[in-house]
Amino acid sequence: MRLMAPGTVMDGFVVGECLHAGGMAQIYQVGYADAARAVPFPLVMKVPRMTPGDGAENIVGFEVELLLLSVLTGPHVPRLVAAGDLEKLPYLVMEYIPGRTLQQLLDEAGAPLPAEEIARLGAAVAQAVHSLHLQDACHLDLKPANVLVRPDGRVVLLDFGLSRHAHYPDLLAEELRPAVGSPTWMAPEQVVGVRGDPRSDIFAIGVMLYELATHELPFGNPQTRGGLRQRLWMDPAPPRALRPDLPEWLQEVILHCLQNEADRRYASAAHLALDLSDPQQIAVTGLGRRLRPVGFWGHFKRWLRAAGKDYQPSPLPSRQIDAAPIVMVAVPYLDVSDVTLYSLRRAVMRVLGTTPRARLTCVTVIDPATTPGHDSQTSETTVHRRYLGMLRQWAQPLQLDSQTVSFHVIESGDVAQALLHYAQGNHVSMIVMGAATHGLQMQRLLATVPIKVAMAAPCTVILVKQALPFEQLANEEAAQPTLAGINASMV
Numbered sequence: 001m002r003l004m005a006p007g008t009v010m011d012g013f014v015v016g017e018c019l020h021a022g023g024m025a026q027i028y029q030v031g032y033a034d035a036a037r038a039v040p041f042p043l044v045m046k047v048p049r050m051t052p053g054d055g056a057e058n059i060v061g062f063e064v065e066l067l068l069l070s071v072l073t074g075p076h077v078p079r080l081v082a083a084g085d086l087e088k089l090p091y092l093v094m095e096y097i098p099g100r101t102l103q104q105l106l107d108e109a110g111a112p113l114p115a116e117e118i119a120r121l122g123a124a125v126a127q128a129v130h131s132l133h134l135q136d137a138c139h140l141d142l143k144p145a146n147v148l149v150r151p152d153g154r155v156v157l158l159d160f161g162l163s164r165h166a167h168y169p170d171l172l173a174e175e176l177r178p179a180v181g182s183p184t185w186m187a188p189e190q191v192v193g194v195r196g197d198p199r200s201d202i203f204a205i206g207v208m209l210y211e212l213a214t215h216e217l218p219f220g221n222p223q224t225r226g227g228l229r230q231r232l233w234m235d236p237a238p239p240r241a242l243r244p245d246l247p248e249w250l251q252e253v254i255l256h257c258l259q260n261e262a263d264r265r266y267a268s269a270a271h272l273a274l275d276l277s278d279p280q281q282i283a284v285t286g287l288g289r290r291l292r293p294v295g296f297w298g299h300f301k302r303w304l305r306a307a308g309k310d311y312q313p314s315p316l317p318s319r320q321i322d323a324a325p326i327v328m329v330a331v332p333y334l335d336v337s338d339v340t341l342y343s344l345r346r347a348v349m350r351v352l353g354t355t356p357r358a359r360l361t362c363v364t365v366i367d368p369a370t371t372p373g374h375d376s377q378t379s380e381t382t383v384h385r386r387y388l389g390m391l392r393q394w395a396q397p398l399q400l401d402s403q404t405v406s407f408h409v410i411e412s413g414d415v416a417q418a419l420l421h422y423a424q425g426n427h428v429s430m431i432v433m434g435a436a437t438h439g440l441q442m443q444r445l446l447a448t449v450p451i452k453v454a455m456a457a458p459c460t461v462i463l464v465k466q467a468l469p470f471e472q473l474a475n476e477e478a479a480q481p482t483l484a485g486i487n488a489s490m491v
Contacts, residue, residue, distance in 0.1 A: 003018050003021060003026060004018075004026075004028065010045075010084070011082070011084060012032060012033050013031065013032060013033060013043075013082070013093060014030065014031055014032070014033045015028050015030055015045065016028060016030060016031065017029050019044065022049075024048065024058065024061075024159075024161070025048045025049055026046075026049070027044050027045070027046050027047075028044065028045045029042075029043070029044060029045075030043050030044060030045040031043060041079070041095050041096070042096035042098075043093055043096055044093070044094060044095075044096040045092070045093050046093075046094065047090070047091045048061065048090055048091075048161075050062075057172075058161075059090075060171050060172055061161030061162060061172075062086065062090050062092075062161065063086070063171060064160065064161055064162070064163060064164075064171055064172060065092065065160045065161045065163070066080075066083050066092060067165065068137060068160040068163050069092065069160060071135075071137075071167075072132070072135055072137060072160075073135070074131050074135075075131075075154060075156070076127075076128035076131045076132065076155060076156055076157055077132075077156065077157060077160075078094040078095040078096075078156065078158070079094060079095040080093075080094050080095075081093040081094055097148055097150065097156050098150065098151060099148045099149050099151060099156070100148070100149055101144060101146070101147060101148050101149070101158075102121070102125075102144035102145075102147040102149065102208060102212070103143075103145040105121075106144055106211065106212065106215070110215075111215060112212065112213055112214055112215045112243055113212050113213070115213070115246060115247050115279075116279075118209060118212045118213055118250060119250065119276045119277075120153065120276075121149065121155075121212065122205065122208075122209050122212075122253070122272070122273075122276045123272075123273045123276035123277045124149070124153055124154060124155040125142075125147055125155050125205055125208070126202075126205060126269040126270070126272040126273035127269075127270075127273050128147075128154075128155040128156065129142070129157070129201050129202075129205065129269040130268065130269035130270045130273060130321075130427055132157065132201075132317075133198040133201070133269060133318065133321060134318055135165075135318075136166040136167055136316050136317050136318050137163060137165045137166070137317070138163060138195070138197065138198050138200060138201055138317060139160065139162075139201050139204075140163050140164060140190065140196075140200060141159060141160075141161070141162040141181055141182055141185075142157070142185060142201055142204035142205060142208070143182050143184065143204065143207075143208070144208055145158075145159075146158045146159045147208070162181055162182075164195050164196045166196055166316045166317060170195060170196070172195070173193070173195055183221060183222050183223065183227075183228055184217055184219070184221045185204040185207045185208070186200075186204075186228065186231075187201075187203035187204065187231075187262070188203070188231050188232045188260050188261075188262075189311055191225075191229055191232065192229075192311045193311075194311045194312070196314055196317070197262055197314035197317075197320075198268065198269065198320055198321070199266070199267075199314075199320075200262070201269065202257050202265050202266050202268075202269055202272060203257060203259075203262075203265060205269070205272065206218075206253075206254055206255075206256075206257025206258040206265075207219070207257075209250075209253065209257065210236065210239060210254050210258070213239050213243060213250060213254065214242045214243050214246075216237075216242055218237075218258060219234070219236060231260065232260055232302075232303075233260060233302035233303040233305070234260075234302075235255075235258075235260075235293045235294045236258060236293065237293055238255065238290045238291055238292065238293065239251045239254055240291055241291050241292065241293075247279070248284045248288035248289055249279045249284055249288060250279070250288075251287065251290070252283075252284050252285060252287050252288030253272070253275055253276060253279075253282065255287040255288075256287060260302060262314075267320070267323075267357050267359070268320065268321050268324050270326055270427035271324065271359050273426065273427070274326060274359065274406065274426050275406075277425075278406070278408060281406040281407060281408065282406075283402035283403055285402075285403070321429075322429075323355070324355075324357040324358065325359070325429030325430060326358070326359045326361060326426060326428045326429055326430075327348070327351055327352065327355070327358050327359070327360050327361070327428070327430045327432065328361050328362075328363055328419075328422070328423055328426075328428045328430070328431050328432070329344060329348050329360065329361075329362050329363070329432040330363055330364070330365070330419055330433035330434070330453075331362055331363065331364045331391060331394055332364070333364045333365075333366055333390070334366075334367075336434075337466070339466045340434050340464075340466055343464050343466050344432065344433075345394065345395075345398065347432050347462060347464045348360065348398065348432055349398065351430065351432060351462070358404070359404055359405075359406075360395075360398075360400060360405045360406075361405070361406050361407075361408060362394070362395055362405065362406070362407045362408070363408045363409075363410060363419065363422060364387055364390075364408075364409055364410070365410045365411075365412055365415045365419060366383070366387060366409060366411055366412075367411075367412065367413050367415075368411060368413075369413065384409045384411075387409045388407050388409055391407040392407055395407070408422070410422060415449050416448075416449045416452035416453050419453055420452075420453060420456055420457060420458075423458060423459060424458050428458075428459055430459055430460045430461075430462065431453065431457055431459060431461045431462070432462045432464060433450060433453065433461070433462070433463060433464065434450070434463070434464055434465075435463045435464060435465045450463050
């Protein structure tokens with residue numbers, strides 16, 4: 001396929017420099033041929049490769065990408081401007097976004113990246129993928145070359161030619177072979193032809209995290225169907241076996257993403273982003289401590305399970321997200337009564353009882369100016385540990401698995417803004433908080449905080465009133481320590 005010469009005019013666009021000429025497409029800088037017409041943002045033209053020797057996949061991929069870019073919105077996808085006629089010259093004119101792909105970062109580094117950098121990149125990728133899933137779309141071809149990192153650290157996803165939108169026909173599944181995708185990053189369910197499960201994208205993120213952490217590929221680059229099917233039951237070498245200095249929490253995350261069965265991976269990309277945004281809160285299990293892959297008999301049992309497994313198409317991505325929400329409870333830290341803490345806990349129990357796959361995040365916002373024990377003689381780490389311990393004690397009666405609850409202490413003088421920022425940044429689906437965010441002496445001063453949160457929150461807010469007379473509380477929780485008692489001992 002010949003390159004277009006700079007200066008070529010195509011449907012009102014003038015072609016500039018060729019930025020990329022690959023096996024699937026050519027990408028050019030473009031502008032409007034009419035010099036008087038203002039360009040709202042830099043533009044590029046993507047021309048898919050369609051020579052007589054190319055297969056139908058390129059044609060169908062062009063149609064799929066045009067469809068996806070026409071309906072997807074948000075900062076994590078390029079904005080579509082125009083498209084060419086498939087009968088004449090197919091092309092897509094879209095927003096040009098500056099930055100570097102993960103593949104470029106890998107090539108430039110030439111070695112595994114630091115764990116903190118991997119966590120930051122992984123959280124940004126998971127945030128972008130989650131925004132896609134919220135729109136009932138799955139990328140299904142996530143790989144380092146298709147992930148663009150902006151200069152400010154945000155991630156943009158590229159190349160939607162193999163993607164699927166749940167509201168439209170799946171052209172690729174109808175017209176092409178069952179296993180569609182890039183073999184290195186393809187999830188096990190994709191190997192057997194199941195497309196549209198959002199957890200397939202989580203598997204691909206796990207492959208990228210593995211490569212960033214070890215500079216190796218977890219499953220190699222298989223080219224045969226038999227080689228692809230091995231990932232239905234085979235485990236990769238634990239990352240720490242290749243890189244002993246890797247933190248256990250990072251291996252925990254990577255291997256959690258790479259589980260053979262989709263139900264054993266993160267329930268949503270938002271759950272993954274939540275862990276990577278605060279790695280110290282990750283509960284390390286045997287996955288994180290493992291130094292050897294599963295043995296022969298373990299793989300043999302998995303092989304038997306995979307051979308008899310009936311892989312079913314998944315429901316709408318947004319429906320899966322709704323079934324695994326992130327629930328945030330705002331726990332007061334200062335001058336709070338036992339009744340308020342008890343009522344909050346009961347409300348959280350009711351919420352979790354209706355959504356068993358929910359992830360609970362317990363948050364307290366501390367103000368350095370009014371925090372007991374926070375002074376020049378006490379380190380910030382010590383104070384945060386103290387309040388993290390208080391949150392854990394508050395949540396103990398909930399009897400939650402360590403994988404489904406996390407604890408976060410935020411330092412801010414503006415309680416409402418801190419809670420809103422946390423909820424928005426972590427895709428929280430529901431906020432549970434007291435009708436007054438602080439205790440008895442400060443209710444009048446801070447009574448507007450719950451209203452501010454309720455009015456501006458990007459999700460449902462449940463305001464909890466005290467529901468139990470204080471004199472009955474001793475009979476209900478005689479054996480349980482309370483935050484009120486802990487606060488009193490700290491002052």
